[in-house]
Amino acid sequence: MIFPKSFELLIQSFRKLPGVGQKSATRYALHLLRDQTNFEELILNLQQAKTQIQSCTVCHNISESELCQICINPNRNPAQICVVEDLKDLIAIESTNNFHGTYHILGGLISPIDRIGPDNLNFQTLVNRLTKIEQSELIMALSPSIEADTTIYYVAKLVQPYNTKLTMISRGISFGYELDFVDEVTLTKSIANRTPYNFENE
Amino acid sequence: MIFPKSFELLIQSFRKLPGVGQKSATRYALHLLRDQTNFEELILNLQQAKTQIQSCTVCHNISESELCQICINPNRNPAQICVVEDLKDLIAIESTNNFHGTYHILGGLISPIDRIGPDNLNFQTLVNRLTKIEQSELIMALSPSIEADTTIYYVAKLVQPYNTKLTMISRGISFGYELDFVDEVTLTKSIANRTPYNFENE
Structure with a gap:
């Protein structure tokens, strides 16, 4: 189907968001067309975020x-x-x-x-x-x-x-991981950097 | 973590899109902050879609x-x-x-x-x-x-x-469906509305 150009461009913009494919992007665009309040709110909040969010001069948060x-x-x-x-x-x-x-x-x-x-x-x-x-x-x-x-x-x-x-930060094997699925580098390092058992830490 | 208010509002706006949860909404917002070109383009395309898309006076497309x-x-x-x-x-x-x-x-x-x-x-x-x-x-x-x-x-x-x-449009059993998983109404109707076999249609 040939969509109107502005609708097609909107879908393309949504597709650039991480993990969004053609189907989700089209759903988002259709949803906004149906719900004009949400549509306006999204535009407003994007504009506000764009103008108001800056980087902390100390830590860059x-x-x-x-x-x-x-x-x-x-x-x-x-x-x-x-x-x-x-x-x-x-x-x-x-x-x-x-x-x-x-x-x-x-x-x-x-x-x-x-x-x-x-x-x-x-x-x-x-x-x-x-x-x-x-x-x-x-x-x-x-x-x-x-x-x-x-x-x-x-x-x-x-x-x-x-x-x-x-x-x-300590490197090693994450909680819940299976030893036999861990890569060799991590496994070797986790043995080399073994820590003494400590009742207080458990 | 306490996000800046405008960032929080942007996440909330994204969450209102269909199928978008807190995690995806945050990812979208973070992505836009990192990529200012995308950020501006999304705002522009939303505004254009909002102003330019109308309903066809004949068919409402x-x-x-x-x-x-x-x-x-x-x-x-x-x-x-x-x-x-x-x-x-x-x-x-x-x-x-x-x-x-x-x-x-x-x-x-x-x-x-x-x-x-x-x-x-x-x-x-x-x-x-x-x-x-x-x-x-x-x-x-x-x-x-x-x-x-x-x-x-x-x-x-x-x-x-x-x-x-x-x-x-004809109702019946969709291609690829298993008969024993089809609901009773559909199954009953698909037998009642059975069609003669036709070499030309196959």
């Missing part, structure tokens, strides 16, 4: 003001900085409700193949933060990969002049 | 002008009118590429429980069409249901004064 709600929260420890690749990872850690420090979003990982070097990432603002903190801890919370290892190595070199403790 | 692309197509038979519930069903039939008549979108079915009576549906425009056609065929292509049967009955009464042949 999304925010509607200069500082994000995590950075201005007096209950969060500004000396404990969890370094993440992107907002998605920050949201994942926040949803555990168990981390009470602050974050620093790098905006990617060092990846020479993709031509992403240190200059393309938020390292300068990280160093700026460290200069203002007497004693800090940087927790590198990056999804395990070659690029993550490169980035962690770079950060380790970068923060040497500062009084900061560099840690990494 | 979506269109960017007074008449839709099916109604103005000289290769489509205006005297063969396929009556459908909504645009979704029109798209389904068009995608078979085997129907060369025109359509009439009712905008729903008669359903006293949902307080949808004949006045809420596009019957007047249908009658207007019939007055202008010498001899017509109305194909009632409604998904089988009680409401569909009521609507077909109403249409049959409505079009009696006109020289129109009223037909219904």
Whole structure:
């Protein structure tokens, strides 16, 4: 069927959203045509999000003001900085409700193949933060990969002049995983990095 | 995590799309924040669709002008009118590429429980069409249901004064279905409405 051009363009726009195929995109467009209130509301909320959401000048989290709600929260420890690749990872850690420090979003990982070097990432603002903190801890919370290892190595070199403790989230076998389905690298490392059993942790 | 308000509102808007949950809605919003070109394009295409898409004055299909692309197509038979519930069903039939008549979108079915009576549906425009056609065929292509049967009955009464042949899409057992999984009504009707074997149809 030949759709009107503006309807076709709308479907194409929806198709660019992650995981949305032709069928879902058409359903979304049809739904909006049927429900004009929703249609107007979606346009309005997209426009507002576009104009109001900015990047926190300290940690690069999304925010509607200069500082994000995590950075201005007096209950969060500004000396404990969890370094993440992107907002998605920050949201994942926040949803555990168990981390009470602050974050620093790098905006990617060092990846020479993709031509992403240190200059393309938020390292300068990280160093700026460290200069203002007497004693800090940087927790590198990056999804395990070659690029993550490169980035962690770079950060380790970068923060040497500062009084900061560099840690990494532990790697190993995830809860609920079957040992025989785990890749060899992870399995080898999880044996090499074995931890003593501790009644208190269980 | 406490999201900025405009980000939260955007997620809520996406959640109102059919089949979209919290996780997908958040993914869509995050994707747009990362890709500003897509973000602007989506807003623009939504606005254009909102202002440019109207209803065809003849058949109620979506269109960017007074008449839709099916109604103005000289290769489509205006005297063969396929009556459908909504645009979704029109798209389904068009995608078979085997129907060369025109359509009439009712905008729903008669359903006293949902307080949808004949006045809420596009019957007047249908009658207007019939007055202008010498001899017509109305194909009632409604998904089988009680409401569909009521609507077909109403249409049959409505079009009696006109020289129109009223037909219904055939009901029976869909290709690929297992007989023992078919409901009793369909099975009974498919035996009652059995058709003679015809070498030409196979």
